[in-house]
Structures are given as C-alpha cells and as structure tokens.
Amino acid sequence: MLAFTFRRLLALIPVFLAVSLIIFLILHLIPGDPVDNLIKIGASAGQRAEIEARYGLDRPLPVQYLVWLGNVLQGDLGTAIVGRRAVSAIVAQALPYSLMLGGCALLFSSILGIALGIVAALKRDRWPDQAIMGGVLIGSTMPGFWLGLMLILVFAVWLGWFPVSGARGWTSLVLPVLTVGLGGTALVARVTRIAMIEAGQRDFVLLLHAKGLPVWRIQLFHVLRHALIPVVTILALRIGWILGGSVTVEVVFARPGLGSTLIKALAQHDYPVVQACLLMLAVAVMLGTLLGDILQAVMDPRVRTALQ
Amino acid sequence: MLLEVENLSVTIGQISPLEGVGFSLDRGEILGLVGESGSGKSLTALAVTGLLPLIDGRVTAGHVRFAGRDLAALPPCALRALRGKRIGLVTQNPMTAMDPVQRIGAQVDVMSRLHLGLSAAAARARTLELLTRLRIPEAAAVCDAYPHQLSGGMKQRIVIAMALAAEPELIVADEPTTALDVTVQAQIIQLLGEEVKRRGLGLLLITHDMGVVAQVCDRVAVLYAGRIAELGPVGGIFARPAHPYTRALIDCIPREGTAPGSLTGIPGAVPSVTTYPLGCRFHPRCPRARPICSATVPPLLNGHACHNPLEGADG
Amino acid sequence: MNMAAALAPAATALRSPKGAIAGGWLLLVILGAILAPWLTPYGYDVQNLPGAFQPPNAQHWLGTDEFGRDLLTRLLYGARTSLSVSAVAIGISVTAGLILGAVAGYFGGRLDRAVTVVVDLTWSFPEILVALILVAIVGPGVTGTLAAIGVAYLAQFTRLARAQIMAIRAETYVEAARSLGASDAFILFRHLIPNTLSPVLVAAMLATGDAIILEATLGFFGLGAQPPIPSWGAMMSSGTAQLFRAPGIILFPGLCVAATVVAINLYGDALVRALDIRSRARTH
Numbered sequence: 001m002l003a004f005t006f007r008r009l010l011a012l013i014p015v016f017l018a019v020s021l022i023i024f025l026i027l028h029l030i031p032g033d034p035v036d037n038l039i040k041i042g043a044s045a046g047q048r049a050e051i052e053a054r055y056g057l058d059r060p061l062p063v064q065y066l067v068w069l070g071n072v073l074q075g076d077l078g079t080a081i082v083g084r085r086a087v088s089a090i091v092a093q094a095l096p097y098s099l100m101l102g103g104c105a106l107l108f109s110s111i112l113g114i115a116l117g118i119v120a121a122l123k124r125d126r127w128p129d130q131a132i133m134g135g136v137l138i139g140s141t142m143p144g145f146w147l148g149l150m151l152i153l154v155f156a157v158w159l160g161w162f163p164v165s166g167a168r169g170w171t172s173l174v175l176p177v178l179t180v181g182l183g184g185t186a187l188v189a190r191v192t193r194i195a196m197i198e199a200g201q202r203d204f205v206l207l208l209h210a211k212g213l214p215v216w217r218i219q220l221f222h223v224l225r226h227a228l229i230p231v232v233t234i235l236a237l238r239i240g241w242i243l244g245g246s247v248t249v250e251v252v253f254a255r256p257g258l259g260s261t262l263i264k265a266l267a268q269h270d271y272p273v274v275q276a277c278l279l280m281l282a283v284a285v286m287l288g289t290l291l292g293d294i295l296q297a298v299m300d301p302r303v304r305t306a307l308q
Numbered sequence: 309m310l311l312e313v314e315n316l317s318v319t320i321g322q323i324s325p326l327e328g329v330g331f332s333l334d335r336g337e338i339l340g341l342v343g344e345s346g347s348g349k350s351l352t353a354l355a356v357t358g359l360l361p362l363i364d365g366r367v368t369a370g371h372v373r374f375a376g377r378d379l380a381a382l383p384p385c386a387l388r389a390l391r392g393k394r395i396g397l398v399t400q401n402p403m404t405a406m407d408p409v410q411r412i413g414a415q416v417d418v419m420s421r422l423h424l425g426l427s428a429a430a431a432r433a434r435t436l437e438l439l440t441r442l443r444i445p446e447a448a449a450v451c452d453a454y455p456h457q458l459s460g461g462m463k464q465r466i467v468i469a470m471a472l473a474a475e476p477e478l479i480v481a482d483e484p485t486t487a488l489d490v491t492v493q494a495q496i497i498q499l500l501g502e503e504v505k506r507r508g509l510g511l512l513l514i515t516h517d518m519g520v521v522a523q524v525c526d527r528v529a530v531l532y533a534g535r536i537a538e539l540g541p542v543g544g545i546f547a548r549p550a551h552p553y554t555r556a557l558i559d560c561i562p563r564e565g566t567a568p569g570s571l572t573g574i575p576g577a578v579p580s581v582t583t584y585p586l587g588c589r590f591h592p593r594c595p596r597a598r599p600i601c602s603a604t605v606p607p608l609l610n611g612h613a614c615h616n617p618l619e620g621a622d623g
Numbered sequence: 624m625n626m627a628a629a630l631a632p633a634a635t636a637l638r639s640p641k642g643a644i645a646g647g648w649l650l651l652v653i654l655g656a657i658l659a660p661w662l663t664p665y666g667y668d669v670q671n672l673p674g675a676f677q678p679p680n681a682q683h684w685l686g687t688d689e690f691g692r693d694l695l696t697r698l699l700y701g702a703r704t705s706l707s708v709s710a711v712a713i714g715i716s717v718t719a720g721l722i723l724g725a726v727a728g729y730f731g732g733r734l735d736r737a738v739t740v741v742v743d744l745t746w747s748f749p750e751i752l753v754a755l756i757l758v759a760i761v762g763p764g765v766t767g768t769l770a771a772i773g774v775a776y777l778a779q780f781t782r783l784a785r786a787q788i789m790a791i792r793a794e795t796y797v798e799a800a801r802s803l804g805a806s807d808a809f810i811l812f813r814h815l816i817p818n819t820l821s822p823v824l825v826a827a828m829l830a831t832g833d834a835i836i837l838e839a840t841l842g843f844f845g846l847g848a849q850p851p852i853p854s855w856g857a858m859m860s861s862g863t864a865q866l867f868r869a870p871g872i873i874l875f876p877g878l879c880v881a882a883t884v885v886a887i888n889l890y891g892d893a894l895v896r897a898l899d900i901r902s903r904a905r906t907h
Contacts, residue, residue: 018744029760141884143836145843146877153870203404210357211419212392222407240749248840263844266759274759285748300409301454
C-alpha cells in the first residue's frame with residue numbers, strides 16, 4: 001500500500017510540472033512586460049532592477065521557470081504587489097479558512113448525498129426517487145453564488161439565524177457550507193443512485209438472495225458497499241470541484257480564504273498572488289486524485305491485486 | 309415428495325417463457341433438467357428458489373411445492389427463511405457469483421451463522437471442514453483470499469460449499485459447470501453428485517449437456533421452448549428416447565472414437581419466446597414432423613410430449 | 624441527413640410534457656433575447672435615478688434597479704449576452720474538440736497519446752479553475768469569457784469525440800470506403816464525424832447549460848462582459864450591494880439562469896430519448 005502511494009505520488013510529478021509551467025507562464029502570456037506586472041506603477045528603476053534580479057527576468061525563459069519553481073518549492077511564493085507582503089504569508093493565512101469550509105462541505109455533501117442516493121435507488125422510479133432526483137436537478141443547476149445570496153437573504157436577513165458574512169464562529173460557517181455542499185450533494189446523490197442500481201443488478205446479488213440473507217443486509221453490506229467504490233472515487237476527484245465551488249462562495253460571504261484572495265488578486269492584477277492561489281488549488285486537486293486512487297485500492301481488493 | 313412442480317407457468321412482463329412445466333424430485337434423488345439456452349431452465353431454477361420477483365417474474369399458473377408447502381402461498385420472509393437454509397442454490401457462473409470485495413471465508417461463514425446460529429469461531433471451523441471435504445487445498449489460506457484470487461473450479465467448489473453449509477434438503481444447481489474448463493467440469497459434477505448422495509439430498513441439476521446427465525442423474529426432464537418434451541428415468545430415456553429432440557440431444561454427446569467434427573448438431577435454433585410456433589414448438593426443426601404437429605400441442609403422456617414418437621418407445 | 628430529418632427528433636422531444644415545458648421556456652428566452660429592442664420601450668443602460676428601486680408595477684413589470692433601469696429590459700438584453708456568449712463558446716469548444724478528438728481517435732499513435740495526456744490533465748481540474756486561469760491570461764471581458772468557457776469544456780468534447788470515433792472506426796462501411804481508395808480526410812469528415820454528431824450535439828447542448836452558469840459566475844466576479852453591457856451574471860454582481868434593499872435585482876437573473884439550465888437539461892433528456900442514442904449505442 002505504501003509503495004503504491006509512493007508510486008502514485010511519483011506519477012503526479014509530471015502533472016505538477018505541467019500545471020506549474022502553465023501557471024508560471026501566466027505572467028508571460030498576459031500583455032505587457034512581466035516586470036510591470038510584478039511591480040506597482042511608478043516604481044523606481046532601482047526597484048525594477050531588484051525585481052528583475054530576483055525573478056531572473058533577464059535570463060532565458062526555461063531558466064526563469066526553474067528559478068521560480070525552485071523558489072516555490074522552498075516556500076517562497078514571491079511578494080504581493082498590493083500590500084507588499086510575502087505571498088506565502090497571505091496563502092498561509094487564507095488556507096485554513098478554505099480547508100475548513102471545503103472539509104465541512106465535503107462531509108455535508110457526502111453524508112446527505114449518499115443518504116439521498118440510497119433512498120432514491122431503493123425507491124427507484126417511485127415518488128421518493130422522482131422527488132429526490134428532481135431536487136438534485138434543480139440543485140445542480142443553480143449557480144453557487146446565487147444560491148448563497150438567496151440563503152443569505154432568507155436565513156441571515158429575513159430570519160436572522162446566521163450572520164450575513166465573515167468568518168467569526170461556527171454560525172458563520174453554516175450558510176457557506178450549505179451553499180457549497182448542496183451542489184456537491186446533487187452530484188453525490190446522482191452517482192450513489194446509479195452505482196446502487198448498477199451494483200444491485202450484478203450477478204452476485206442473486207446468490208446473496210439465494211443464500212437467504214435479509215434484504216436490508218444485502219442492500220447495506222453488499223450493494224451499498226460496492227456502490228461506494230465509485231462514489232468515494234468521484235468524491236475524492238471532486239475535491240477540486242468543491243474547492244472551485246468555495247471560490248465563489250467565499251466571495252459571496254466575504255469570507256477570507258484562497259478563493260476570495262484569488263478573485264481579489266485577479267481584479268487588482270496582483271499576479272504573484274494569483275499564481276500562488278491557482279497553484280494551491282491545483283495542488284489540492286492533485287492530492288484529491290491521489291486520495292481517490294488510494295481509497296479505491298483500500299476498498300477494492302481487485303484493484304490491490306492489479307497493483308502488485 | 310421433496311419438490312413437486314405442477315403445471316408451472318411463469319410470466320415476465322408481457323412474455324411467458326415457461327408454460328405448464330411439471331416434474332417432481334425426492335430426497336436422495338438427482339433430477340437432470342436439460343435444454344438448450346433459452347428453453348427456460350434458469351427460470352425454473354429461480355421459480356423453485358422463490359427468486360422470480362428479483363427479475364420481475366411472476367408465477368401465473370401451477371404450483372411449486374417444497375416439502376408439501378406451496379411456495380407461492382408463503383410470505384416473502386418465510387420464503388427467505390427457506391432459502392439457503394433448506395434450499396441451496398449453485399449458480400451458473402462462479403466468476404461473478406461471489407461478492408468480489410468480501411473474503412471467501414466470511415462468505416461461507418455467514419451461512420452457518422445465519423441459518424444454524426453458530427458463533428463466528430464455530431462457523432469458521434465448520435467452513436474449514438466443509439472446504440476440506442470439497443477437496444480444496446489449504447482451506448485456511450483460501451478463507452483469507454478474495455474471489456478473484458481463485459480459479460474458476462475453486463470458486464465453484466466454494467459456491468457449492470455455501471449451498472451445503474446450512475444442511476439444506478434440496479440443492480438447485482443451474483449449469484454449475486458451463487463456465488468452467490472442460491477438464492474441471494467432470495470433477496465438479498462428480499463432487500457435487502457424491503456430496504448430494506452421501507447426505508441424501510435432492511438435487512435439481514440444470515444443464516444443457518446430456519453427457520452430464522448420463523454421468524450423475526437418476527431421472528431427466530427435457531425442456532424445450534418452455535415446455536417439457538420428455539420426462540423419465542435416465543436409463544430408459546438414453547436407451548429408448550421417444551421425443552426426436554431428446555434423441556438429437558443424446559446424439560450431441562461427444563463419445564470416444566468419434567472425431568470432433570462428426571458431432572450431429574441440431575439444425576436450427578430454439579425459437580425466441582416472442583416467436584414460439586403454434587402446435588409442438590419443436591416441429592420446425594423436427595425431422596419427423598407431421599401436419600398435426602403444427603396444429604395442436606402434444607400433451608405429456610407416458611413421459612413424452614410428441615405426436616409422432618420414435619419407435620421402440622412406449623406408447 | 625436533410626433538414627427535416629435533422630429536426631424530427633427536436634420536435635419529438637417536445638411531445639413529452641417535460642420536454643414541452645422545457646422547450647417552451649427555451650423558445651421564450653431565445654425569442655426574448657433576439658427581439659429585446661422591440662419588446663421593451665426602455666434602453667438597457669438608460670439611467671433614471673429618481674425612479675430607482677421601484678417595486679414591480681405597470682410601467683416596470685419587474686421593477687427597477689439602483690440606477691432606475693428597467694429590470695425586465697436588462698434581463699432581456701442580459702439573455703442576449705449570456706446565451707450568445709455561452710453558445711458561441713460551446714460552439715468553439717465543440718468544433719475544436721470534435722476535430723481534435725476525431726483526428727486523435729482515427730489516427731491513434733503518438734498524436735493520440737499526446738492529446739489524451741493534455742485532455743486528461745485539463746479534465747481533472749474544475750472548469751471554474753481552468754476558466755480563471757484563462758481569464759488571468761486573456762483578461763476580463765467577452766473575449767476572455769469565450770476563451771475561458773471554450774477551453775474549460777474542450778477536454779469533455781475531445782474525450783467524447785475520440786471515444787465515438789474509436790467505437791466506429793473499425794466498422795465495415797469505413798473499411799469499404801478505405802478499400803475504395805477514399806482518403807483519410809474524406810473518411811473522417813464524410814463518414815466518421817457525421818456519425819458521431821448526434822451524441823456530441825446533445826452533450827454540447829447539456830454543456831451549454833453548464834456554460835451559462837460558468838458565464839454567470841465569471842460575470843458575477845466582474846470578469847465577464849464589462850459594463851454597461853448587461854449580462855445575467857453582471858446584473859447579480861451589481862445587485863449584491865442592494866441585496867437587502869432590492870432582492871429582485873438578484874432574484875430574477877438567478878431564476879432565469881436556473882430555469883434556463885433546468886430547461887436545457889430536461890429538453891436534453893427528452894432529446895436523448897427521441898434520438899434513442901442509448902439503444903443505438905448498444906447496437907453498435
């Protein structure tokens with residue numbers, strides 16, 4: 001298992017290099033001199049020279065990339081143009097908020113989504129299934145930020161149950177988690193339902209019935225157990241999507257976090273911060289795929305055998 | 309009688325793949341149910357084990373009586389209590405028959421824990437004993453393995469072990485060897501026959517292979533397109549088949565001395581359930597068909613349903 | 624395939640009640656977008672500060688926003704931007720993905736592997752992330768949004784087209800065409816690609832729904848079409864500040880987005896059934 005994890009980790013290196021290259025190139029693909037994009041307007045010639053030396057901007061592009069990558073791997077993400085703080089400090093400050101939101105949303109959408117998916121699969125083509133699937137369709141078609149705004153309107157403004165924005169205390173987490181989680185719930189419910197139905201049609205289920213096992217036991221310990229393999233894999237893959245969703249939601253709820261930092265930096269053309277945030281989100285997506293692979297191997301002995 | 313099937317008709321949606329099928333089976337007896345694919349054999353297995361609802365099937369006429377009780381009259385929970393405990397099923401394809409993510413041991417243990425109320429340790433001891441009886445080498449290691457780590461023949465032995473674990477009175481084996489290598493087939497049939505005889509169980513052995521029937525069965529029922537074509541003791545039917553279809557099936561058995569190419573296949577194919585011909589359903593393929601064969605359904609009399617039975621047969 | 628045959632499934636899809644409601648709403652939105660200048664007496668960017676924050680009334684059916692602009696007017700013009708940007712972006716994406724996937728699937732080899740690697744790479748990243756990277760490079764505005772959505776969905780269509788081509792590549796009529804001396808380009812564009820069109824077009828339709836959400840999201844961040852051009856996303860963005868005072872500014876565009884996307888999904892499902900894509904896929 002450890003060897004497998006290590007091998008998957010190695011396989012991610014080229015992906016990381018490719019993604020980091022694209023993110024690095026953002027600075028060079030945008031119109032204008034990279035130096036101008038790294039520095040405030042009206043900076044002195046001395047400051048310009050300092051920036052040039054620091055990023056090696058006078059050297060060829062591949063060397064620049066290596067210098068940048070080396071810095072990134074050492075935790076040096078550059079200096080923010082706006083505010084002139086170390087980008088690593090900005091990211092370190094934002095990251096816990098995003099992780100908290102993402103983690104809670106993931107938990108929420110897994111539990112609710114799997115439960116709804118099971119009910120829909122067991123009551124297939126009857127009214128609970130149709131109600132759940134209808135709700136899921138509507139849930140997955142609402143833009144996340146809009147859902148967030150509507151939740152604010154109803155629960156924060158009209159009912160006054162939760163704070164409108166910010167990140168103070170757990171109550172401020174409820175509405176953002178709901179907003180991010182509902183979209184994920186739709187996906188998880190849909191996948192769980194299909195996986196349950198497919199697993200229920202597998203040959204071995206017939207023999208389980210023939211063995212005289214109670215129906216609930218077959219559904220929970222065998223059919224659901226099987227259905228969870230694709231569900232867990234997709235959930236792990238969707239960690240990126242959940243983070244993507246939290247980008248919009250952080251902005252709506254004015255919560256600190258990677259997403260709101262990214263959007264603010266995009267608006268302010270603060271490219272070192274943009275690069276750092278995108279890199280962090282990309283790394284999270286990659287770790288998600290890794291986690292998905294590992295969980296799949298944990299849950300499915302056939303995958304483990306194929307690995308050996 | 310352990311098992312009596314009387315005039316059984318089964319419907320799935322709009323189609324009726326089984327019509328008026330009847331046979332019976334006593335303890336210590338092996339009945340072969342023979343037919344080509346599509347003749348309704350597997351459906352009979354599901355009807356006998358009360359599993360028709362799983363494929364949305366329904367008994368529309370007739371009875372399946374197990375130990376004197378009509379299965380159709382039993383509530384689902386009573387039916388479930390019967391399955392595994394008193395009726396064991398061995399399914400067609402051992403490759404897909406077991407839960408692929410559960411260890412072998414647990415899959416067998418559950419039978420004696422659920423139906424005999426044994427503790428985990430006692431159930432495992434029983435499982436090991438059973439696997440050893442079924443000539444599975446290194447039973448303890450096999451218990452810790454997953455299904456995909458075993459060969460097909462090994463898996464089918466495990467499925468047989470599961471069917472036997474709760475000491476049932478009847479075993480229904482639906483083509484237990486079709487998916488296996490030819491070399492393993494004979495061994496598995498032999499093993500199954502021995503265990504059933506030793507324990508004095510009834511075995512309904514469903515197969516398309518008359519060779520298998522000749523090997524272990526006491527009696528045989530030949531199924532064609534959802535109806536019984538011929539029914540009787542193995543010795544008599546092999547010596548003097550009355551139905552031309554039975555005759556053709558017997559001729560299909562490869563024998564020593566015949567070159568593989570000289571096998572007499574049966575021309576044509578089993579009609580699909582939506583295109584059953586009128587009259588005797590075999591008549592389009594039958595070399596002995598007469599005008600009456602396409603007009604009226606031959607009744608099952610004297611062990612065969614044929615208007616123009618082969619000579620030498622009774623009736 | 625002539626025009627009537629091509630349109631037949633689209634009409635069949637309208638026969639189910641869900642399909643009819645969905646198709647009706649889509650038609651309404653599209654007509655509203657096209658006919659906006661004739662449907663409303665107001666201009667989308669004509670401010671009337673004394674008349675700001677009006678509730679729905681006879682003159683302004685949905686009320687007015689913080690600058691006194693008519694909300695219904697802005698919704699209609701917003702539909703123009705949102706629908707056309709999404710549709711054009713998906714159009715670009717489908718065309719590029721179809722060609723890329725078809726060529727990769729048909730020729731195989733190193734080209735196929737290269738395409739697969741890049742597609743898998745993009746595929747594993749959330750669309751919003753890909754879109755944000757593109758906007759960071761191209762810059763905010765309609766062009767940036769087109770590029771962002773186009774690239775974000777490219778992987779999906781390339782994958783689909785490639786799988787479709789691989790499935791039918793070995794069929795007899797392809798072999799027949801090849802033995803008759805047809806060129807690769809001829810086989811690809813005259814035989815293979817037309818045969819993959821219906822599943823790809825249905826996927827494109829469903830993706831247009833997602834693209835509308837993505838467009839609205841970018842607009843909401845202020846990265847989409849720039850003011851004064853109205854778009855559903857931008858309307859909601861400017862409405863955030865007025866959430867407590869005039870929730871309608873956000874409510875109506877959001878409902879439009881949700882209703883349109885639901886309608887696209889329902890109509891898409893009906894279309895799938897009308898085209899019988901699943902059962903056709905089984906026979907292949």
